[in-house]
Amino acid sequence: MSGAAVRVGVGTRFLYEGDVAEVVEMLSTAAGNQVLLKDAAGRRFARVSVRELLTSDRARVIPDGPGPSADDPVDPASVVLAELIDPERQHVLERTAHVREVLTGYRAGAAELAQDGEPRREYAPNQPLYDRYAAKAASPSFWTDGTPASPALHGALLKRIGPRLNPAIQLRYGTATPTPCRPRCGHRETRAASIPSLFWRGWTLRLNPGGLFDPLPYRQALSVLLHIAGLGDLDYAAARSLLGLPPVSNAVCPYFTKKLRQAGAWEPVVAVLSQLARTLDDHPAPIDYGRRRRWRRLCAATLHGTAWRAACTQIRYRSSERQERFARLHLIELLTGSHPCHFPPPLTLSPSFDGEDYTTFVFARPAQLSAHLHQQAQTLLRHLRIDEPVTWEPPFDWVGTRRFSEPGKESPGTALPSEHELRTHIDDGLRPGQIARLSGCSRQRIGKLMASSGIGPPAPREVLRTLDPTWLREQYEDNHRSFADIAADLGIPPSDLARHARKLGLAIRHGVAAHKHILADHGGPAAFSTTVWAVFASRGAEQRIKRFLAIPGHPDLNHAAKHLGVRTARPPAPGPPTRARCRRRTPGHCAPPWRHQADSRR
Incomplete structure (x- = not known):
């Protein structure tokens, strides 16, 4: 709050000589304006001038909202600005105009007050906010000495405007990291060589809060997001192409980012991916995944069938032709870091027919067969004179990762809300589940805290x-x-x-x-009576009674039905009423009047 003014009138409260007093009446006298004060018990006890209330040390205003106070250690902005001399005030106005131009496109802050040539092309309102910010930061006129902003100042400003940027821009600038910076260009192929098509399994487990996502599509999305992080010349489609993934709709990435935001995990995931991308740029992976995806000897490697069958016989493992095909596909997956669903024909694995069986084969095969496939992959790399490990994952100590709490469970060290905060949330109409999500605690702890404090409804x-x-x-x-x-x-x-x-x-x-x-x-x-109670107990009774009461005043039933928006039933067949016809009527023979024609005078 930049102003130091406070309203003084009926209802304003003061701390006067150590007691809480409230203004109940204002008087205008020859000596000036005076007020009549009452204490907490409602007794009128003092008549004081307004000047004394505002200047004397015996009185102090009790504000009814947030803002500056008389005993604050610093002066409010309005007091500081009022003490400026003309050159200093002009300098502040000039800097304020620069800020308004970045936010709105106009130095005055509104299109109605636009100056000649506004909005300028680089600050047009339809330009992304980060583009307007970058143009202003690079403008010499923004700086008093004509020197553009330093990287440290760039990072500080990016940290402040980061929450207002869209997810892709946050990822490019690394706004969730301790040191945001402008994205790099020209490193798309180099970065792609250090990233597999499927994100590393160990890191995926750490970045999948509570098992929120299906592992296979989520590993693909994480690889693409890691490829985009910190690069300014790469979009989602180009990243998938460089990673050897098939093209998909651009709506896939917003789907993952939206679910991560809902789970409260977007900021930690962006921070990890941004730091991991910077570390990979400085220390590339020991595996050239780009080369492995390109070389046919690797992306279409052949399984040594005789050695595989011998290994199965040695451990008495019953193998089949289908499992031997799965073994070849997994061998290629080890070498290329891609999933068989994205292999070129005829190696493509059908997710609907073989996907579940292939997953079972990968995770349920004996350890001896896993070591055998790893040995075959190492032998193939040695024959191709590729001095690389078969598989690799970045060490977890490269970046500071965060473990996500499971849904419905609170993180260790989470502070419980106070009783005042609980009552405020209840007064705002929040339910215990919403209070739990807002405070980061479990719903059970919030329920116990409310019960112990006597807040909210009692336990059922x-x-x-x-x-x-x-x-x-x-x-x-x-x-x-x-x-x-x-x-x-x-x-x-x-x-x-x-x-x-x-x-x-x-x-x-x-x-x-x-x-x-x-x-x-x-x-x-x-x-x-029994008849009335039974009539109103049947289905649609209330509606029929309301229509019955609306019939008087109409010339006939057809006119009443048209007015009520209903249809009249066909008139009953001539003849004496039968027992079945009487049985169809409601109890007490109070049949709805629009079920038959009658004289309107009745």
């Missing part, structure tokens, strides 16, 4: 323990109230009340009878 178990069974039976069976209506009065969920009623042996109503009776709030069955 305590309410049901003290509930009188006779009263419940009377309300449900005799007065025909629904469980939802009774539970609303008790402040507990209807499902808990229904479960308790079954334990008590109450006859549970089903269908239309399970709903609350229309006349239940007007005295119950004892206040009405």
Whole structure:
């Protein structure tokens, strides 16, 4: 808050001579404006001039909102600006105009006050915010000595505007890292050579909060995001192409970023990917994944079938032609870092027919066969004179990773909200689950804290323990109230009340009878005749009665039906009423009047 002004009038509270006082009346006298004060008990005890209240050490204003106070260690902005001389004030106005131009495109802050030539092309409102920021940071006119911003200042400004940028820009500039910086260009092929098509499995487990995503598509997305991190000349489609992944819709990346934001994991994932990308640029991976994806001797490697069958026989493992095909596909996956679903024909694995069986083969095969496939891959690399390990993952100590808490569980060291904060959340209409997500605690702890503090509704178990069974039976069976209506009065969920009623042996109503009776709030069955109570208990009774009461005043039933927006039924066939026809009428022979034609004078 930049202003130091405070409203003084009826209702303003002061700390006067150590007591809380409130202004109840303002008086205008020859000596100046005066106020009449009352204490907390409502007694009028002092008549003080306004000047003394505002300048004397005996009085102090109690603000009703956030803002500067008289005992603050620093002066508010309005006081500092008022003390500036003309050259200093002009310098502040010039700097403010630069900031407004970045945010709005206009130095005055609005299109209605646009100057000649505004908005300039680099600061047009349709330009991305980071482009406008970069143009202003590189402009010599922004700096008093004509020197552009230093990298440290760039990083500090990027840290401040990072939350306002879209996810792709946050990833390019690394706004979630301790040192954001401008993206690099010309390193797309070099970066792609250090990244496999499928993100490293160990890192995927650390960056998949609570198993939120399916591993296969999530590993692909993480590889693409790692490729984009810190690079300014690469988009999502080009990154997939360089990583050997098939083209897909650009909406795939926003899908993952949206789910990560909802899980509260976007910032940690961006921080890890940005730091990992910078470390890979300084220390490239010992495996050239780009070469392995290009060389046919590797991306279409052949399994040594005789050696594979001999290894299976040695450990008495029953192999088949299909499993031998899976072994070849996994050998290629070890060498290239790609999944068989993306291999070129005829090696392509069908996810619908073979995907689940292939996954079972990979994770359930004996350790001896895993070592055998690893040995075959190492032998093939040696024959091609490639001095690289078969597989590799970046060490976990390269970047400071964060372990995500499981859904519904709180992280260690999470501070519980205070009783005042809990009451504020309840007054704002928040439910315990929303308070738990807001504070980072589990719902169970929030529930226990509310119960111990006497905040919110009581626990259903305590309410049901003290509930009188006779009263419940009377309300449900005799007065025909629904469980939802009774539970609303008790402040507990209807499902808990229904479960308790079954334990008590109450006859549970089903269908239309399970709903609350229309006349239940007007005295119950004892206040009405049996016929009236039965008529209002049938399906659609309330609607029929309302229509019946709306008929008087119309010339005939056709006119009434047209006015009510309903149709009239066909008139009954001539002849004496039969027993079946009478049986179809509602109890008490109160059939709806639009079911038959009648004289409008009746």
